[in-house]
Amino acid sequence: MITMEVGGITASYNGVEWQTKDTEADAVIDMLNAMMHEQPGPSGADPYPALTLAQGIARQLHGRITDEGKAPAFDPKVVY
Amino acid sequence: MADTPTNLHALTLDAIQALDFSRPGWAKQMDAIIARGHTAAALAATADRAGVKLDPGLFRGLSRAERKDIDQLVRVQRQYLANFVAAAEGLSEAQIAARAGLYAGAVRQTYYSQRWGDWIIPPELLPGNQTCITNCKCRISVRDNDDGTGELTREMGGTEDHCDECPALVGSYPVKRQNFIEKDFDGWDDSEIDTWGDETITLKHMPGVHDQRSHGRSTGRRVASRSAYSASRAGGASIQDSRIAAHAASDYLARAQRIENIIKQQAGHMSPAQRRSTTAELQRLADAQDNYLDKVPRHLQIHVANAIQRAPLSTPTVRGRADPKPAQAQRQAGHSQEAKDAHAKVLDAENAAEKLKEPIREKRRALYAEADALAEQRTAHARERFAAKEAGDDARVKELDKAIAKIDRRYKAMTVEQRKLSTEALAVDDNLRRQILQVDKPGHVELRFDHAITPAERQSIGGAMVDAMRLTSTTGLANRPIAIKLEKDVRAYAVDWGNDVFHSGQIVLANDAHRVAVHELGHHIEFRNPEVKARAAAFLDRRTAGEDARPLAEITNNSNYRAGETAQSDKFISPYMGKRYANGDTEIISMGLEYFYSDPLKLAKDDPDYFMFMYDVLRTP
Numbered sequence: 016m017i018t019m020e021v022g023g024i025t026a027s028y029n030g031v032e033w034q035t036k037d038t039e040a041d042a043v044i045d046m047l048n049a050m051m052h053e054q055p056g057p058s059g060a061d062p063y064p065a066l067t068l069a070q071g072i073a074r075q076l077h078g079r080i081t082d083e084g085k086a087p088a089f090d091p092k093v094v095y
Numbered sequence: 096m097a098d099t100p101t102n103l104h105a106l107t108l109d110a111i112q113a114l115d116f117s118r119p120g121w122a123k124q125m126d127a128i129i130a131r132g133h134t135a136a137a138l139a140a141t142a143d144r145a146g147v148k149l150d151p152g153l154f155r156g157l158s159r160a161e162r163k164d165i166d167q168l169v170r171v172q173r174q175y176l177a178n179f180v181a182a183a184e185g186l187s188e189a190q191i192a193a194r195a196g197l198y199a200g201a202v203r204q205t206y207y208s209q210r211w212g213d214w215i216i217p218p219e220l221l222p223g224n225q226t227c228i229t230n231c232k233c234r235i236s237v238r239d240n241d242d243g244t245g246e247l248t249r250e251m252g253g254t255e256d257h258c259d260e261c262p263a264l265v266g267s268y269p270v271k272r273q274n275f276i277e278k279d280f281d282g283w284d285d286s287e288i289d290t291w292g293d294e295t296i297t298l299k300h301m302p303g304v305h306d307q308r309s310h311g312r313s314t315g316r317r318v319a320s321r322s323a324y325s326a327s328r329a330g331g332a333s334i335q336d337s338r339i340a341a342h343a344a345s346d347y348l349a350r351a352q353r354i355e356n357i358i359k360q361q362a363g364h365m366s367p368a369q370r371r372s373t374t375a376e377l378q379r380l381a382d383a384q385d386n387y388l389d390k391v392p393r394h395l396q397i398h399v400a401n402a403i404q405r406a407p408l409s410t411p412t413v414r415g416r417a418d419p420k421p422a423q424a425q426r427q428a429g430h431s432q433e434a435k436d437a438h439a440k441v442l443d444a445e446n447a448a449e450k451l452k453e454p455i456r457e458k459r460r461a462l463y464a465e466a467d468a469l470a471e472q473r474t475a476h477a478r479e480r481f482a483a484k485e486a487g488d489d490a491r492v493k494e495l496d497k498a499i500a501k502i503d504r505r506y507k508a509m510t511v512e513q514r515k516l517s518t519e520a521l522a523v524d525d526n527l528r529r530q531i532l533q534v535d536k537p538g539h540v541e542l543r544f545d546h547a548i549t550p551a552e553r554q555s556i557g558g559a560m561v562d563a564m565r566l567t568s569t570t571g572l573a574n575r576p577i578a579i580k581l582e583k584d585v586r587a588y589a590v591d592w593g594n595d596v597f598h599s600g601q602i603v604l605a606n607d608a609h610r611v612a613v614h615e616l617g618h619h620i621e622f623r624n625p626e627v628k629a630r631a632a633a634f635l636d637r638r639t640a641g642e643d644a645r646p647l648a649e650i651t652n653n654s655n656y657r658a659g660e661t662a663q664s665d666k667f668i669s670p671y672m673g674k675r676y677a678n679g680d681t682e683i684i685s686m687g688l689e690y691f692y693s694d695p696l697k698l699a700k701d702d703p704d705y706f707m708f709m710y711d712v713l714r715t716p
Contacts, residue, residue, distance in 0.1 A: 022470040023477030030584035030605065039496075042503030042510075043473070046466070049510045059587060059614025059689055060671035060682070062647075062655035065605065075463045076470045086655040087586035087605075094618050094680050095588050 021078030100206040107132035108199035136202040140209035200229025227258035319344035326398035430707035441699040541576035559609035567713035571623030575599040589618035617685030631683040639663035
C-alpha cells in the first residue's frame with residue numbers, strides 16, 4: 016500500500032482509491048483521487064503505475080511518499 | 096478412436112443412463128440431455144462437413160434459415176420424448192430406463208442428416224431409417240467428385256446387431272449436391288467475381304443453401320479469400336493453386352459462421368452448465384478434425400491459415416478493394432506516401448495545438464500553485480489545531496476548524512476545475528486525431544466486461560478503446576470478443592487465449608486509465624493479425640539491429656522492472672518500445688497505439704519513422 020503525507024494528513028492508496036483515517040479530510044482525498052485518474056494517465060509501459068502517479072501528485076502538492084508499497088506481481092507468461 | 100457419431104451416441108447414452116428414473120423431474124433432465132445431444136450432433140456434423148475444427152472462431156454468424164433447421168431438429172426429438180413421457184406412467188423403472196436409452200441412438204441420425212446435408216441423399220440410405228431405427232450403427236460417407244456429383248458409401252460397423260435391411264444396403268451409390276450450379280467461368284456475373292490486383296478470382300455463389308452473401312455476411316470471406324489468394328500468388332503459387340487457397344479460406348469462414356450461430360441459437364435453450372458441457376463435448380470431438388486445409392497444397396496452407404485468422408466473421412468492417420500492394424513490397428519501399436503526408440500534417444498542426452493547449456497549461460499551473468499553497472496552509476492549521484486541542488483552547492480549535500473547512504471547500508472546487516482542464520486538453524488531441532489519424536473504415540472490437548466492472552468504468556474503458564479503434568482498420572479483432580477485467584493492485588496486462596471458445600483473450604486493468612487500456616488493446620491487435628505482428632517484428636529488428644538488449648531496470652533506473660525484462664532501447668521515446676518477449680511478441684504496436692491515441696504530436700516530432708510505420712501498419716486490414 017502506497018502511503019503519502021500531504022496537506023497535514025496521511026493518505027493511503029489501496030489499489031483503487033486514496034483513503035485516510037482523518038474523517039475531516041474528504042476534500043483532500045477527492046483531490047488526490049481526481050489527480051490519480053487525471054487523463055491521459057500513466058503509460059502501459061509503467062511497471063508500477065500507481066506509484067508513478069502518486070509520486071507525481073506528491074511533487075505537485077509538495078507532499079511526500081512515506082511508503083512505496085509493493086510493486087504489482089509479475090507474470091512472465093503475459094505481455095504488459 | 097471411435098468416429099464422431101459413435102462418440103456423440105456414447106456421450107448422450109451415458110448422460111441418460113445416469114438419470115434416476117425413480118425421481119420426479121427425470122423427464123425434464125432427459126429433455127435437456129436430448130436437446131444438448133442433438134445440438135452437439137448438428138454442430139459436430141456441420142464442422143465435419145466444413146472440415147473445420149470446433150475452435151473459438153466458429154461461434155458467430157448464421158442465417159435464420161439454418162438456425163431454424165437446427166431448432167426444428169431438436170423440436171422433433173422433444174416431441175418424441177414428450178410422447179414417451181406421457182406413455183411412461185404404466186412402465187416400470189427398468190422399462191423406462193431401457194426405452195430411454197434408445198433415444199441416445201437418434202443423435203446418429205441427426206449427425207448424418209447434417210453431415211451430408213449438402214447432398215441429395217435417398218432417405219432409405221440414411222442410418223436410422225431402417226427397421227433397427229436408433230440401434231442402427233451403420234455409417235455413410237460421400238466422396239466429392241468436384242463436379243456436383245459424388246459417391247455415397249454405406250458401411251456396417253463390425254459389432255452391431257444389425258437388422259435384416261442393413262446388409263442389403265451396404266455399397267456405393269451415385270449422389271448429387273443440393274442446389275449445385277453448373278456454370279462456365281465466363282457465364283458468371285460481376286457479383287460472383289472478385290478481383291485482386293490484376294488477377295481475377297471467383298467465389299462460388301450458391302443461392303439459397305448456405306447463401307451468406309444474401310445475408311450481408313460475405314465480407315469476412317471476401318477478405319480472407321483475397322488475402323489467401325494474394326499471399327499465395329505473392330509466394331509464387333500458380334493461379335489454380337491460389338484459387339484453391341482462396342476457396343478454402345472462404346469455405347472455412349462460411350461454415351464457421353454457421354456453426355457459431357447454431358451454438359448461439361441453441362444456447363438459449365440451455366443452462367450455463369449445459370452450455371459448458373456441450374462446448375466441452377464439441378471440443379473433444381473437434382480434436383481429431385483439424386483437416387480443413389487438407390485440400391490446399393502444403394506450401395500454401397500458412398497463407399490460408401493467416402487469412403482465416405485475420406478475417407472478420409460477422410461484422411462487415413472492410414469494403415471494396417484492399418490495398419493491392421503486397422505487404423512485402425510495401426515494407427521494402429519504406430513508408431507510404433499517405434503516412435508521409437499525415438506526418439507533415441501533424442507537424443503543421445502542432446503549432447495550432449500548442450496554442451490551444453497553452454492556456455490550459457497556464458490554468459493548470461495556477462491551479463497547482465494554489466493547491467500547493469493551500470496544502471502548506473492546511474498543514475500549518477492542522478498542526479496548530481493539534482497543539483490547541485492539547486492545550487484545551489477550544490475557541491482556537493473551532494477557529495482553525497473553520498479555516499480548514501474553507502480550504503477543503505476550495506479543494507473541492509479545484510477538483511472540478513482540474514477535471515475540466517483535463518477534458519479540454521484531451522479535446523485538443525481528440526480533434527487532432529479525428530482530423531488526421533482516423534481511418535475511413537474503423538476496425539471493430541467486441542468487449543466483454545467482467546460483471547464486477549461498473550457501468551461508469553465500462554463507459555470509460557470502452558470509450559477509450561472505441562476511440563483507439565478509429566485509428567486502425569484492422570479486422571483481426573472482429574472474430575471473438577476480448578474479456579475485460581479489473582483487478583486491484585495489478586500491473587495491466589494482455590493475454591492471448593489462442594483457441595478459447597468464447598474469447599480471443601483477456602485484458603486485465605487496475606483501473607480505467609485510458610492510455611493503459613489502449614496500450615493493452617494494441618497487444619491484441621498484434622495477437623490477432625499475423626501481418627501486423629510480422630511487420631512489428633521487422634520494424635523492431637530494423638531499428639535495433641546490432642544493439643544488445645539491456646535490463647529495463649538499468650536503462651530506466653526504475654527498479655520495479657523485473658530481472659527478465661530487457662529491451663533494445665534504440666532511440667525510441669520510451670525504452671519500453673524496444674522490449675521483446677520470448678514468444679516473439681513486441682511492444683511496438685501497443686506503445687505506438689498508445690502514443691497515437693494519447694500524444695501523436697510527440698511521436699510525430701520525436702520519432703517520425705515510428706509515426707509513419709504506425710500510420711501504415713494500423714491500416715493493415
